[in-house]
Amino acid sequence: MNDRIADVPADETLDGQNVCTESAEDTEGLTRQEIRRNMTCCITLDAIFAGGYQDMMVAMQPLLVYLGASNTKIGALTGLMWLMWPGLILSPWISKKFPIKKWLFYGTNAVNLAPIGIAGMVIVLSHYLHIPNPRLLLYVSIALVAYNFFGGFVTVPMQEYTAAVIPMSIRGRFSGLSAGIGNLFSLAALAVSGWVLVHFQKPMSFGYLFLMSWFICQAGFTFALFAVEKPKKLESQPSPWSREMVKAAWNDKPWTRLLLVSSLNSIFYGQTLGFAAIYSYKVLHMSMANSAGYTAVRLIVGILFATWAGFLIDKYGAKRIIPLWWFGPGIAMIIVLKWPTPFGMYLAWLLWAVWQSLWATAQQVAFWSLPKPENRTGHYTLQVMVGAASGSIGLVFAGFLCDKLGYHTVFVINLIASFFFIPVTFWAAKALKAPGEQKT
Numbered sequence: 001m002n003d004r005i006a007d008v009p010a011d012e013t014l015d016g017q018n019v020c021t022e023s024a025e026d027t028e029g030l031t032r033q034e035i036r037r038n039m040t041c042c043i044t045l046d047a048i049f050a051g052g053y054q055d056m057m058v059a060m061q062p063l064l065v066y067l068g069a070s071n072t073k074i075g076a077l078t079g080l081m082w083l084m085w086p087g088l089i090l091s092p093w094i095s096k097k098f099p100i101k102k103w104l105f106y107g108t109n110a111v112n113l114a115p116i117g118i119a120g121m122v123i124v125l126s127h128y129l130h131i132p133n134p135r136l137l138l139y140v141s142i143a144l145v146a147y148n149f150f151g152g153f154v155t156v157p158m159q160e161y162t163a164a165v166i167p168m169s170i171r172g173r174f175s176g177l178s179a180g181i182g183n184l185f186s187l188a189a190l191a192v193s194g195w196v197l198v199h200f201q202k203p204m205s206f207g208y209l210f211l212m213s214w215f216i217c218q219a220g221f222t223f224a225l226f227a228v229e230k231p232k233k234l235e236s237q238p239s240p241w242s243r244e245m246v247k248a249a250w251n252d253k254p255w256t257r258l259l260l261v262s263s264l265n266s267i268f269y270g271q272t273l274g275f276a277a278i279y280s281y282k283v284l285h286m287s288m289a290n291s292a293g294y295t296a297v298r299l300i301v302g303i304l305f306a307t308w309a310g311f312l313i314d315k316y317g318a319k320r321i322i323p324l325w326w327f328g329p330g331i332a333m334i335i336v337l338k339w340p341t342p343f344g345m346y347l348a349w350l351l352w353a354v355w356q357s358l359w360a361t362a363q364q365v366a367f368w369s370l371p372k373p374e375n376r377t378g379h380y381t382l383q384v385m386v387g388a389a390s391g392s393i394g395l396v397f398a399g400f401l402c403d404k405l406g407y408h409t410v411f412v413i414n415l416i417a418s419f420f421f422i423p424v425t426f427w428a429a430k431a432l433k434a435p436g437e438q439k440t
Contacts, residue, residue: 030165034228038165041227043178045220050182051189052216056116058193058295059209063123065281066202067137074278075399077141080148081388087152088385092240092377094153099231101161102224108157109221112150117214119143123207136203152388159368159380165227168369175361176310183302189216190295238378245378255370255379257428259386261322262363264424265329266390267397268417275398276336279407280345290342294349301353313362319432321362323425329355329418333411366432 030038064074098104119140126136166174192212197205238244250256277294280286313321332348332355339347371379401410 030167030228030230035165035167035170038227038229039170039174039177041223042162042166042174043181045223046178047181047185048220048223049217051185052213052218052220054186054189054213054295054299055193055209055216056213058190058197059206059213061278062197062281063140063203063206064137065278066206067133067140069137071275071278071399071402072396073399075275075395075397075402077144079392079395079399080144081151082392083145083148084152084155084388085385087150087154088156088381088388089241091153091156091381092245095156095160095377096240098157100229101157101164102227102229105154105157105161106221106224108150108153110218112147112154113214113218115143115146115150116210116217119147120207120210120212120214123210124204126207127201127204152384155384156377156380159384160376161224161227161229163368163371163373163376165229166368171365171368172310172313172315172361174310175365176308176313179302179310179357179361183299187296187299187303190299238375240377245375246382248375249379249382252370252375252379254432255367255383258322258363258366258370258432259383261421261425261428262367263386263390264421266387267394268414268421275402275407276345276348276411279336279402280342283407284340284342284345286342286345290345293346297346297349298353298356301350302357305354305357310361312358313365318362318366319429321358322366322429322432323422329414333415333418337408337411337415 060078061074064077069077095101095104122131122139122143123136125131126139131139189212193209196208196212199205200208238248277290280290332352335344335348335351338344367380367383398410401413
């Protein structure tokens, strides 16, 4: 049998497993050995990045609270994803110049991560230069603005790169393995982060974590260069920001429905649990070191559940997983409202982590798989733009409401909203295809 998966007909099998032509088309010319190499490179990249990114996430909210930022400011500073729009608008033209996406992916990430390294140095030096907290908050804000702005040039190449080197038929397993192994790396990083927060003086400890994040993430992205990626011959790719590009996305009903559900999740629920953590610091007077504890719960669940979730998605498809959306937000909010205690907070994070491992992975696999190769750039650009806007709106909206209405009222609003969205998720999933129904 020919060693190239692209040459296997739709009805044949490869090593006893069904092979679909969509995966063959998505990775045309790649051998089984090259696909195994790509899986290794991409999973290693994701795992190392997860560990580095974890350092920054552990530091972020406690740093902003330490510097005296209000909930509204925290929401605004962590909701700067809208600044990605200029890069996203330009991405279709830039991406078209790079038939091989990994070089663009690596270069844009290097620029994107630079503000995090600079912010880390400034935070560490602030202790010796006696920079007051209000001014340091301004410097951190500038770094976050730059980080989010340059992030707009990264996301589309990342999506295109992943779709080009990982076949459709194993993307669920890839996502699950990446999440599971990434959570192991993140757990190790979390242990180090927790030790740094306890043993170093603030705000220097936050600066060390930012510097660690910058170095580790940049090292991880180097593995993207070792994957095998071959240019794809496209029959008719719409011009960037042409009517054809927008029309192709609008007419893709499964994709537009999924995008709507994803956006609603970001606006009404996706950001609220972060403010539940702030609620535990400010209202329940729990130590900021619990930032590491919450993350540990999420990571342990991910280690135990994510890989299995990936295989489950490959077997049953996103169509059957996405209607489970209500499980996470609904029950987590009930627990936070019913048991406003440390036990209740950790239990809510536990359920959220289970939901995140399954539902968010299914959503991402569907987004990777739905566009035709010639429509990937347009679909991914619009997806990330809408996602950045909805995420920013959700963070600013949640922070503003927490300041004006109080945490308890906002949690009640989210609980009610989560159950109203149940029929919306079933409507979105109805348009998707089960694995055996996919045109491949």
